Amino acid sequence: MALLVFLSLSSIFIFIFFFILSQKRKVAAPPGPPSLPLVGNLHQLHHSAPHRSLWQLAQRYGPFMSLRLAAVQTVVVSSARVAKEILKTHDLNFATRPAFVGLRKLSYNGLDLGFAPYGPCWRELKKLCIVHLFSANRVQSFRSVREDEVAQMLRKLSEREASGTVVNLTEVLMSFTSSLICIIAFGKKYVGQYEEEVVGKGKRRSRLQVLLNEAQALLTEFFFSDYFPLLGWVDGLTGKMRRLEKTFKELDAFYERVIFEHMDSAMAENGDDEKEVQDIIDIFLQLLRDDSLSFHLTLDHIKAVLMNIFIAGTDPPSATIVWAMTALLKNGEVMRKVQGEVRSLFGEKDFINEDDIERLPYLKAVVKETLRLFPPSPLLLPREAIERCSVEGYEIEAKTVVYVNAWGIARDPENWEKAEEFCPERFVGSEMELKGKEFEALPFGSGRRMCPAKHMGMVNVELALANLVHTFDWEVGPGSDREEMLDTEVKPGITMHKKSDLYVVAKKRIT
Numbered sequence: 001m002a003l004l005v006f007l008s009l010s011s012i013f014i015f016i017f018f019f020i021l022s023q024k025r026k027v028a029a030p031p032g033p034p035s036l037p038l039v040g041n042l043h044q045l046h047h048s049a050p051h052r053s054l055w056q057l058a059q060r061y062g063p064f065m066s067l068r069l070a071a072v073q074t075v076v077v078s079s080a081r082v083a084k085e086i087l088k089t090h091d092l093n094f095a096t097r098p099a100f101v102g103l104r105k106l107s108y109n110g111l112d113l114g115f116a117p118y119g120p121c122w123r124e125l126k127k128l129c130i131v132h133l134f135s136a137n138r139v140q141s142f143r144s145v146r147e148d149e150v151a152q153m154l155r156k157l158s159e160r161e162a163s164g165t166v167v168n169l170t171e172v173l174m175s176f177t178s179s180l181i182c183i184i185a186f187g188k189k190y191v192g193q194y195e196e197e198v199v200g201k202g203k204r205r206s207r208l209q210v211l212l213n214e215a216q217a218l219l220t221e222f223f224f225s226d227y228f229p230l231l232g233w234v235d236g237l238t239g240k241m242r243r244l245e246k247t248f249k250e251l252d253a254f255y256e257r258v259i260f261e262h263m264d265s266a267m268a269e270n271g272d273d274e275k276e277v278q279d280i281i282d283i284f285l286q287l288l289r290d291d292s293l294s295f296h297l298t299l300d301h302i303k304a305v306l307m308n309i310f311i312a313g314t315d316p317p318s319a320t321i322v323w324a325m326t327a328l329l330k331n332g333e334v335m336r337k338v339q340g341e342v343r344s345l346f347g348e349k350d351f352i353n354e355d356d357i358e359r360l361p362y363l364k365a366v367v368k369e370t371l372r373l374f375p376p377s378p379l380l381l382p383r384e385a386i387e388r389c390s391v392e393g394y395e396i397e398a399k400t401v402v403y404v405n406a407w408g409i410a411r412d413p414e415n416w417e418k419a420e421e422f423c424p425e426r427f428v429g430s431e432m433e434l435k436g437k438e439f440e441a442l443p444f445g446s447g448r449r450m451c452p453a454k455h456m457g458m459v460n461v462e463l464a465l466a467n468l469v470h471t472f473d474w475e476v477g478p479g480s481d482r483e484e485m486l487d488t489e490v491k492p493g494i495t496m497h498k499k500s501d502l503y504v505v506a507k508k509r510i511t
């Protein structure tokens, strides 16, 4: 009997002890909205614009907010101060990425730059890519490629103008950035070598373009395996796993084919005929032969980084130029001012080159203002806590997923006057570079996981935009609803694309 009483009392004490402990932990996490059983707060996220719903929730629960997305403990950062804590003070502890199913597969199980877990291998790979692929000298080596591709885009637009057709500028810009990244990464435009497929009302895309869009979509696709691990089998039933496998296999075969073509031509040339412009595969093949590398670079690492470059090099730059043109069409005064700047300095010229860009402070301010209001990755890329740690007096458990709401922070009236207005003047004469040092606007992220290609991205956008506003006068296409054309609704996906394509008429300027 005594033993029974003793056991019952001890069980009650143990229960009370763990109950108090769990309550303490609950209190120690950042505040957040109440959650439902099983789904947690999943239902509170807007499908295509989660950054907007998270920003609204943050107005109520604060700039450091906990959410439970089914089984995934999450925190959301919505102020410059907390972003600095996470991305600078505690950067090392938040330098890894969650192993979500889509990210893991498309990163060759974590061998890439963008989604690999933090560790010695990723560190070496990032160093190597920064030095060999994305340095200022390397970006400069692609100058002629960039200028040729912009000139080609202008020619295409001139032909359409001559035939009086309305132009889908979104498609023109996607095709420009994907051609450009194909030449930079693979040495030639493979897009045109693939058969075209019908992808919607009157739209045709090359298979390679379709695969690229599919990979982009799969990176943010909802997989049961990520949020309800016990229901992972549902992903098999819905066909998502098959879609992921198929897209991965086709892209893998494409990268392999291009790499082997490079190996064959290197052997045929016997190494004595250096190419005028080395593409990214050439550089990787050289590195593969380098015995002094501090880690074992494999073919899968190369394919994984090519996957990053193909997706990240196409989408964020094209989305940024579309947003810039949308904002300029909406704000006629800013359009006149930026055209005035370019044309008054270079009115005699047919083409604005990269040296000219350095003399265009207002154009540069337009690009920065676009990146402030329309960061292509509004929630950056997800981070994950490596170990339990304390931030702003709250306890963050290991494996908590962290989203930084860069979109919301850059519209925070605490940091920006007339925050919602498109006003490039705020950057004229300002020292702000928006390259990871200022936490009030973080279009390229910050810290160890920030974008390694920020310089390349910026140059591509500035050159294309300068030439578009220099060469043409722009109007919304006749027959399109101006309101709808210039709205700021977005498509779902890892990159924030404008929802409706931008249909415009481009008229050559009168010289």
Ligand code: HEM
Residues within 6 Å of the ligand: 113, 114, 115, 126, 308, 309, 312, 313, 314, 316, 317, 320, 375, 376, 377, 380, 381, 382, 442, 443, 444, 445, 446, 447, 448, 449, 450, 451, 452, 453, 454, 456, 457, 458, 461
């Ligand atoms: C307008 C252009 C671009 C913007 C706004 C942009 C933005 C970003 C952002 C926000 C991140 C996540 C940073 C973080 O988690 O803190 C990122 C990562 C990355 N970006 Fe970019 N990007 C651009 C262009 C490019 C280009 C052209 C490339 C390659 C050719 C590229 C390659 C990458 C890679 C590999 C990562 C992953 C880095 C890592 O996890 O360590 N980006 N980018």
